[in-house]
Amino acid sequence: MARITASVYTSHVPAIGAALDLGKSGEPYWQKVFSGYEFSKQWLRDNTPDVIFLVYNDHANAFSLEMIPTFAIGCAAEFAIADEGWGPRPVPAVHGHPELAAHIAQSVIQDDFDLTIVNKMPVDHGLTVPLSLMCGQPASDKFEWPCPVIPFAVNVVQYPVPSGRRCYNLGRAIRKAVASFDAPLKVQVWGTGGMSHQLQGPRAGLINREFDQAFLDQLIADPEALSRKPHIDYVREAGSEGIELVMWLIARGAMSDGFPRVAHRFYHVPASNTAVGHLILENAK
Amino acid sequence: MALEKPYQDIPGTTIFDAEQSRLGYHLNQFCMSLMQAANRARFKADERAYLDQWPMTEEQKQAVLARDLNRCIASGGNIYFLAKIGATDGKSFQQMAGSMTGMSEEEYRDMMISGGRSIEGNRRVGEDGDAQAHRQPQGRAGHRGGG
Amino acid sequence: MAKIVGGINVTHVPYIGRAIANKTQQDPYWKPFFDGFPPVHDWLAKQKADVAVVIYNDHGLNFFLDQMPTFAVGAAPEYQNADEGWGIPTLPPYPGELDLSWHLIESLVEEEFDIVTCQEMLVDHAFTLPLELLWPNQHPCPVRTVPVCINTVQFPLPTAARCFKFGQAIGRAIESWDSAARVVVIGTGGLSHQLEGQRAGFINKEFDLMFMDKLITDPLWVTRYSIPDLVELTGTQGVELLNWLTTRGALLGEVAKVHANYHVPISNTASGLLAMENV
Amino acid sequence: MNGGKQKRVIPGTTLFDGDMARKGYALNKMCFSFNSAENRAEFLRDKEAYCDKYGLNPQQRAAVLSLQVLDMLAAGGNAYYLAKLGGIFGLDMQDIGAQQTGVTKEEFKAKLVAAGRN
The missing domain is CATH 1.10.700.10 (Dioxygenase LigAB, LigA subunit)
Structure with a gap:
C-alpha cells in the first residue's frame, strides 16, 4: 500500500523563479531566501519520494474566468510549462502519475469532494517554483524533475474560495485515498503559496510576521483548530493573497494523526512582495 | 442582490x-x-x-x-x-505593486526589505495606517503632490 | 425571498429535437411521449415561474475531457446553444439570471460543494430540449435560467447521496435568495438506457417505475446503490437519473406528484416525466 | 470502499473511467471537434489525414476507418463523443445500438419496444 511519508510547505513567489532562471541566486538579496532551502535540497535528495502530490493555485494561466474549478486534479501523464506572459520558465515539463491521480480522484469524489478531473493543464510558477526551490535547477544532461508530480489546483483567486476547514478535510480524504492505493509508493504532499502578502492596491506590500509565525506554530501543533480560522482573518491579517495559506491545510490534513517530526523550519522577509515560509514535516516511520 | x-x-x-x-x-x-x-x-x-x-x-x-x-x-x-x-x-510584480501605492520602485523595495508594510493601522478602514485612503498616495511622489 | 414552486424531471434525447423540428409529435411513435406534457403545461401556467434552475449533464459540447467538473454552475448573462455534431437544429439563446447564479455559487461553496464557476457556457440538448418541451415554441424562453451541470460521463461520478445533498443545498440557496422570483427546478436525462457495448438497448422498466415512485415518497431509497450498481440497474447512461435525484433534493421537504408519464422507447431510452410540488 | 484496482464487471458494458479516458483521449478529442461543421467536412475530405491530425493510435484509426463502434469503445471511445462521429454518417443511436449488439436496426427497435411492455 502507498503511504504519505512527509509534507512540505513553501511559498511560491514568481520572482524566485525569475531569480533562479536569470542566474541571480548568488545575489545577497536572494541568498537570504535560498539559504533556507539548502537543507531542503539535501533532505529531498535523501528522501526522494515516488510521487509528489503538489497543491498550488493557478494564477490565471490554465484557467480563465470562463471556467474556474474549486479543486482540480491533474490526471494526465505530462503537464506543459505555462507561458504566463513572459515566456515559459526554462524548466522540465512535469510528469504526472495518472494511476495514482485517478485513484485519488475516485476515492475522494466518493468521499463527497467534488473535484474537477483535468487531463490537460499547463502548470505555472505556483507549481514550478516550489519544485525549483526543493530540487534546484535540473542539470542539462538530466533535464527532469526527480519524480512524478500530481498537480492539484485550488481556486484562491475568484471568490468564493474554499474554507480552511474544507481544505483540511480534503487533506484527510487524500490521506485515506493514498493509503488504499495498491502499490508500495512513498508519497509526499506539498502545500504551497503564502505566507502573508498583498499584491494589490494601496495596502500592497503588507507583511504580518506575528500572524505567519503563529500560523506555522499552529500548523505543526494543532491544525484542527487552525482549520477553523475564517477567511476574513487571512485576508485582514495576512493580505489579500495571504489566503493562499488555506492550501497548506490540505497538505497538513494529509499527515497522520499525532505529532509530526519538524525536519526543517524557515521564515524570511521578503522575497519580492512576500513573506517566505517553509516547513518540512515527517510522519513517523 | x-x-x-x-x-x-x-x-x-x-x-x-x-x-x-x-x-x-x-x-x-x-x-x-x-x-x-x-x-x-x-x-x-x-x-x-x-x-x-x-x-x-x-x-x-x-x-x-x-x-x-x-x-x-x-x-x-x-x-x-x-x-x-x-x-x-x-x-516585475514588485514594480507593479509599487505603482499601486504611489511609491517609487526603490521606496517600495526598501519598505519590503525592512519587513514589509505593517499590519498596524491597516486592519480596518478608519485606522491610521499608511494604506488608509487619507494617506494616499504614499511615498515621495505623494508628499510632493500633497504640499 | 424567492419561492420554489416545484420541480420537473424530464428525459432528454437529441432525437426529440428532430421530432419537434419535423412536427411529428402526433405520429404514433412520438404520441405517447408528447401526450405526457399538456398537464404539466397547465400546471406551469398556474405556477408562473420566472426562473428555472436546470440540472443536467453536458454531452461533449461545453466540457471536454481535458477539464471535467463534477458540479458546474453557469454565471453568464445568456447561454448559447450550438452545433453538437448530430444534426439537430440549434435553438436560440436562453436568458441567464446572474444574481441567482452568483448567489448559488456563494451558497454552494459556503456549504462545502467544490463547484466550477462558468462565466461562459454553451448549453446542449440536455438543457434546451426540456425547456422546449415545457414551453413549446416560445422564443426567447419565458423564464430566466441557471444551468447546473453534473458529471455523469467520466467516472468517477458523484455518489447518489452526494447529489441529493447537492440538491438540498441548491434548494436552500434558492430559498435564501433575496428576490421575489418564483423558481422551478428542472432535472433532465434518464431514465434507463445504455448507448454502448453489447448491452446497448438495455432498459429496466421495473426499476424506473420504482425510482419514480420512490422519488416522491422516499428519495433516499436510491442512495443505497453505488454508482456501479446504478450502471448495472439502469445502464451506463441511466445514471443520468442523478439529475432527477438532485432536483428532488432541491424541493426541500415532502412533495406530491403533480403528473407523471413513462414510455419506452424514445430512441434508445426509457422516457420519463415527473412534475412535483411541495405539500 | 474503493480499493481502486478491482473494477465492477457488467457484461457488455464499459465504465468510462480514468483508464478509458486516458486511453481514448485522442479519439474523443477528434470526435469533440465534430461539433463544428467545418471540421466534419474536413474529416470527410480525408479521413486518414484527419485521424493523423489528432494523433489516433493504430487501433483507434482502424476502428474509425471501418466504423466499428465496439472497436472504438475498446480503444477508449465514449458513447457521447462517438455519437458525433456517427452523426457524420447519418447514423442515429439505434443504428449504433444495432451494430454493437449484432442485430438489424428493426430487431433492435423491436427489442426496445418489448422492454416497455414487460
Missing part, C-alpha cells in the same frame, strides 16, 4: 468576488490573451486597436492605457490577470 461582504472594511484592498469578477470579465480575458507572444506583439504595436477588439468599458481601456492598476482593479481587474500586462511591459 447584495452578497455578504465582511471584507469591505479592509483598507486599500479589493477582494475579487462575484461582483468584481462580473464587472471585470472582459478586462481579465483581455489580460489572459497576453499569454501568447503573438498577442503581446499585436498589443504593443497598437494598444488602442488591440483593446478595441475586446468588449471592455472605456474606463477599463483607459485604465489599461494609463497602466493605472488601481483603476483596473476598481473596474473589476484581478491582480493575477493584470500581471500579464506588467509582464508584457517587462515589469
Whole structure:
C-alpha cells in the first residue's frame, strides 16, 4: 500500500523563479531566501519520494474566468510549462502519475469532494517554483524533475474560495485515498503559496510576521483548530493573497494523526512582495 | 442582490468576488490573451486597436492605457490577470505593486526589505495606517503632490 | 425571498429535437411521449415561474475531457446553444439570471460543494430540449435560467447521496435568495438506457417505475446503490437519473406528484416525466 | 470502499473511467471537434489525414476507418463523443445500438419496444 511519508510547505513567489532562471541566486538579496532551502535540497535528495502530490493555485494561466474549478486534479501523464506572459520558465515539463491521480480522484469524489478531473493543464510558477526551490535547477544532461508530480489546483483567486476547514478535510480524504492505493509508493504532499502578502492596491506590500509565525506554530501543533480560522482573518491579517495559506491545510490534513517530526523550519522577509515560509514535516516511520 | 461582504472594511484592498469578477470579465480575458507572444506583439504595436477588439468599458481601456492598476482593479481587474500586462511591459510584480501605492520602485523595495508594510493601522478602514485612503498616495511622489 | 414552486424531471434525447423540428409529435411513435406534457403545461401556467434552475449533464459540447467538473454552475448573462455534431437544429439563446447564479455559487461553496464557476457556457440538448418541451415554441424562453451541470460521463461520478445533498443545498440557496422570483427546478436525462457495448438497448422498466415512485415518497431509497450498481440497474447512461435525484433534493421537504408519464422507447431510452410540488 | 484496482464487471458494458479516458483521449478529442461543421467536412475530405491530425493510435484509426463502434469503445471511445462521429454518417443511436449488439436496426427497435411492455 502507498503511504504519505512527509509534507512540505513553501511559498511560491514568481520572482524566485525569475531569480533562479536569470542566474541571480548568488545575489545577497536572494541568498537570504535560498539559504533556507539548502537543507531542503539535501533532505529531498535523501528522501526522494515516488510521487509528489503538489497543491498550488493557478494564477490565471490554465484557467480563465470562463471556467474556474474549486479543486482540480491533474490526471494526465505530462503537464506543459505555462507561458504566463513572459515566456515559459526554462524548466522540465512535469510528469504526472495518472494511476495514482485517478485513484485519488475516485476515492475522494466518493468521499463527497467534488473535484474537477483535468487531463490537460499547463502548470505555472505556483507549481514550478516550489519544485525549483526543493530540487534546484535540473542539470542539462538530466533535464527532469526527480519524480512524478500530481498537480492539484485550488481556486484562491475568484471568490468564493474554499474554507480552511474544507481544505483540511480534503487533506484527510487524500490521506485515506493514498493509503488504499495498491502499490508500495512513498508519497509526499506539498502545500504551497503564502505566507502573508498583498499584491494589490494601496495596502500592497503588507507583511504580518506575528500572524505567519503563529500560523506555522499552529500548523505543526494543532491544525484542527487552525482549520477553523475564517477567511476574513487571512485576508485582514495576512493580505489579500495571504489566503493562499488555506492550501497548506490540505497538505497538513494529509499527515497522520499525532505529532509530526519538524525536519526543517524557515521564515524570511521578503522575497519580492512576500513573506517566505517553509516547513518540512515527517510522519513517523 | 447584495452578497455578504465582511471584507469591505479592509483598507486599500479589493477582494475579487462575484461582483468584481462580473464587472471585470472582459478586462481579465483581455489580460489572459497576453499569454501568447503573438498577442503581446499585436498589443504593443497598437494598444488602442488591440483593446478595441475586446468588449471592455472605456474606463477599463483607459485604465489599461494609463497602466493605472488601481483603476483596473476598481473596474473589476484581478491582480493575477493584470500581471500579464506588467509582464508584457517587462515589469516585475514588485514594480507593479509599487505603482499601486504611489511609491517609487526603490521606496517600495526598501519598505519590503525592512519587513514589509505593517499590519498596524491597516486592519480596518478608519485606522491610521499608511494604506488608509487619507494617506494616499504614499511615498515621495505623494508628499510632493500633497504640499 | 424567492419561492420554489416545484420541480420537473424530464428525459432528454437529441432525437426529440428532430421530432419537434419535423412536427411529428402526433405520429404514433412520438404520441405517447408528447401526450405526457399538456398537464404539466397547465400546471406551469398556474405556477408562473420566472426562473428555472436546470440540472443536467453536458454531452461533449461545453466540457471536454481535458477539464471535467463534477458540479458546474453557469454565471453568464445568456447561454448559447450550438452545433453538437448530430444534426439537430440549434435553438436560440436562453436568458441567464446572474444574481441567482452568483448567489448559488456563494451558497454552494459556503456549504462545502467544490463547484466550477462558468462565466461562459454553451448549453446542449440536455438543457434546451426540456425547456422546449415545457414551453413549446416560445422564443426567447419565458423564464430566466441557471444551468447546473453534473458529471455523469467520466467516472468517477458523484455518489447518489452526494447529489441529493447537492440538491438540498441548491434548494436552500434558492430559498435564501433575496428576490421575489418564483423558481422551478428542472432535472433532465434518464431514465434507463445504455448507448454502448453489447448491452446497448438495455432498459429496466421495473426499476424506473420504482425510482419514480420512490422519488416522491422516499428519495433516499436510491442512495443505497453505488454508482456501479446504478450502471448495472439502469445502464451506463441511466445514471443520468442523478439529475432527477438532485432536483428532488432541491424541493426541500415532502412533495406530491403533480403528473407523471413513462414510455419506452424514445430512441434508445426509457422516457420519463415527473412534475412535483411541495405539500 | 474503493480499493481502486478491482473494477465492477457488467457484461457488455464499459465504465468510462480514468483508464478509458486516458486511453481514448485522442479519439474523443477528434470526435469533440465534430461539433463544428467545418471540421466534419474536413474529416470527410480525408479521413486518414484527419485521424493523423489528432494523433489516433493504430487501433483507434482502424476502428474509425471501418466504423466499428465496439472497436472504438475498446480503444477508449465514449458513447457521447462517438455519437458525433456517427452523426457524420447519418447514423442515429439505434443504428449504433444495432451494430454493437449484432442485430438489424428493426430487431433492435423491436427489442426496445418489448422492454416497455414487460
